[in-house]
Amino acid sequence: MQNIDDKDIYKRLLNGDESALVEVIDCYGSLVKKIITYKLNAHKDLQDECLNDVFLAIWTNISSYDYKKSSLKNWIIGITRYKTVDYLRKIYTINKNHCLSKSTWSNENLSYTDENLEKIHSSIEKELEQILSPLSEMEKEIFISRYLEGASIDEISVKSSLTSKEIYNKLFYSKKKIKRKLKNVVNFRRITGDESNERQ
Numbered sequence: 001m002q003n004i005d006d007k008d009i010y011k012r013l014l015n016g017d018e019s020a021l022v023e024v025i026d027c028y029g030s031l032v033k034k035i036i037t038y039k040l041n042a043h044k045d046l047q048d049e050c051l052n053d054v055f056l057a058i059w060t061n062i063s064s065y066d067y068k069k070s071s072l073k074n075w076i077i078g079i080t081r082y083k084t085v086d087y088l089r090k091i092y093t094i095n096k097n098h099c100l101s102k103s104t105w106s107n108e109n110l111s112y113t114d115e116n117l118e119k120i121h122s123s124i125e126k127e128l129e130q131i132l133s134p135l136s137e138m139e140k141e142i143f144i145s146r147y148l149e150g151a152s153i154d155e156i157s158v159k160s161s162l163t164s165k166e167i168y169n170k171l172f173y174s175k176k177k178i179k180r181k182l183k184n185v186v187n188f189r190r191i192t193g194d195e196s197n198e199r200q
Contacts, residue, residue: 003027004027006067006072007067010065010072021059028072029051032080035080035081036051036054036084040084053083054076054080054083085128135177139170
């Protein structure tokens with residue numbers, strides 16, 4: 001694996017230099033693929049798609065990377081982990097809904113049973129628990145409701161008996177806690193949007 005200069009790659013990617021992305025792929029492609037293969041072991045047909053999504057995320061979100069705070073390698077690992085969790089979550093959600101009417105189903109090369117779905121769910125829960133570990137139980141509930149279940153602020157307010165301002169503040173500080181935990185290696189705006197502008 002060749003060595004690359006994080007600062008140089010950052011500046012070139014920021015300027016739209018496609019050759020810089022090629023260097024990133026050459027340098028970290030095998031690492032990214034290894035993580036994806038491990039996390040999506042039961043979903044080989046989705047691994048290439050996830051791999052492409054990871055490098056697309058690097059290309060389109062390089063402005064969120066800070067080479068002064070984190071190595072490019074760690075930032076890419078963070079993006080890869082989030083992508084695989086997102087894929088597992090979507091697979092579980094889609095197939096859980098499908099299995100409401102059928103206990104077993106197949107689609108081309110995919111075959112799922114209730115047991116397989118539980119394994120997927122367990123994997124997702126383990127990843128999320130690690131990611132959300134810095135948060136209190138209430139903060140976890142609000143974070144999951146907002147960003148994973150798509151609940152509106154008003155819906156969360158009714159459920160939690162908190163004001164909108166309190167919810168925005170909890171979301172804002174929850175993301176800061178998680179970023180501190182992961183040493184700022186993950187692009188949160190990619191999955192949650194920029195909450196800082198919403199804060200009241």
